[in-house]
Amino acid sequence: MEQMKYTFNVEKDDFVLAGQASSNIKKLLRQLGIDSGIIRRLAIATYEAEINIVIHSLGGCIELEIDPSYIRVIAADRGPGIEDIDLAMQEGYSTATDKAREMGFGAGMGLPNMKRNSDRFYVRSEKGKGTVITIEMALKAGA
Amino acid sequence: MKVREIAEALNAEILCGFDGLDTEISCAFGSDLMSDVLAFVKGKTVLLTGLINQQVIRTAEMADLSAIVFVRGKKPEEDIIRLAQENNIIVLLTRDTLYSASGKLYARGLAGIQLD
Numbered sequence: 001m002e003q004m005k006y007t008f009n010v011e012k013d014d015f016v017l018a019g020q021a022s023s024n025i026k027k028l029l030r031q032l033g034i035d036s037g038i039i040r041r042l043a044i045a046t047y048e049a050e051i052n053i054v055i056h057s058l059g060g061c062i063e064l065e066i067d068p069s070y071i072r073v074i075a076a077d078r079g080p081g082i083e084d085i086d087l088a089m090q091e092g093y094s095t096a097t098d099k100a101r102e103m104g105f106g107a108g109m110g111l112p113n114m115k116r117n118s119d120r121f122y123v124r125s126e127k128g129k130g131t132v133i134t135i136e137m138a139l140k141a142g143a
Numbered sequence: 144m145k146v147r148e149i150a151e152a153l154n155a156e157i158l159c160g161f162d163g164l165d166t167e168i169s170c171a172f173g174s175d176l177m178s179d180v181l182a183f184v185k186g187k188t189v190l191l192t193g194l195i196n197q198q199v200i201r202t203a204e205m206a207d208l209s210a211i212v213f214v215r216g217k218k219p220e221e222d223i224i225r226l227a228q229e230n231n232i233i234v235l236l237t238r239d240t241l242y243s244a245s246g247k248l249y250a251r252g253l254a255g256i257q258l259d
């Protein structure tokens with residue numbers, strides 16, 4: 001298997017299309033015959049990242065990279081960025097709007113849940129610039 | 144418990160997934176918070192919820208949930224049902240409230256999820 005890359009756009013405040021990138025990614029990985037446990041964990045983490053772009057950011061994109069030894073998802077947005085990442089990572093911390101809460105989000109569970117569901121997880125964020133979430137799953141031991 | 148038995152217990156209308164009625168369900172979770180569903184639920188689970196939108200279906204899709212029960216008789220729009228259909232998720236609709244529907248299923252032996 002060669003390395004493959006895909007990019008999906010994610011619009012802010014689009015609660016109807018939200019989740020489509022994660023859905024496409026999940027279906028793609030299923031077609032490739034990736035282990036269903038790995039797909040499930042990655043799909044949940046990717047979906048949480050996608051919803052965060054929709055409800056907290058100005059919009060962004062999700063990139064999927066598939067390699068024989070790993071799968072990497074990079075969710076990047078155009079701001080406003082996270083001021084205090086340690087605080088944002090705490091369960092229960094949320095600045096979600098009423099609209100996001102009406103849609104069933106805003107419990108402050110997303111970031112810790114992404115971390116729990118990834119083999120490797122990184123958050124990079126700069127106030128005013130944007131946030132980049134990296135989620136990696138190993139496909140072979142030691143990868 | 145089979146989806147069919149859940150539908151019978153709740154006197155529920157089957158909105159989609161007629162060919163999945165023999166699917167075995169091992170536990171249930173009731174919530175209007177999709178964040179909690181994503182954080183706590185693992186497979187072969189039925190979700191009972193009063194929240195009705197596309198993201199309920201997306202959440203079920205991501206978490207590999209087998210079935211959703213919408214409570215309080217709130218019927219989802221056609222496009223929500225279609226999204227569930229495309230993802231092989233069974234959707235039931237009951238007139239019971241979240242509390243009553245959960246109680247009926249619990250009394251019939253369907254357990255809640257195990258938190259670790």
Ligand SMILES: Nc1ncnc2c1ncn2[C@@H]1O[C@H](COP(=O)(O)OP(=O)(O)OP(=O)(O)O)[C@@H](O)[C@H]1O
Binds near residue numbers: 088108110
């Ligand atoms: N992409 C982002 N851009 C800006 N702020 C973000 C972004 N992602 C997360 N945050 C900030 O971090 C907080 C915690 O995020 P987290 O995903 O854990 O919870 P939530 O999205 O508020 O609720 P939940 O994920 O449970 O629906 C958010 O409320 C928000 O303040």
Ligand SMILES: [Mg+2]
Binds near residue numbers: 111
């Ligand atoms: Mg979130």
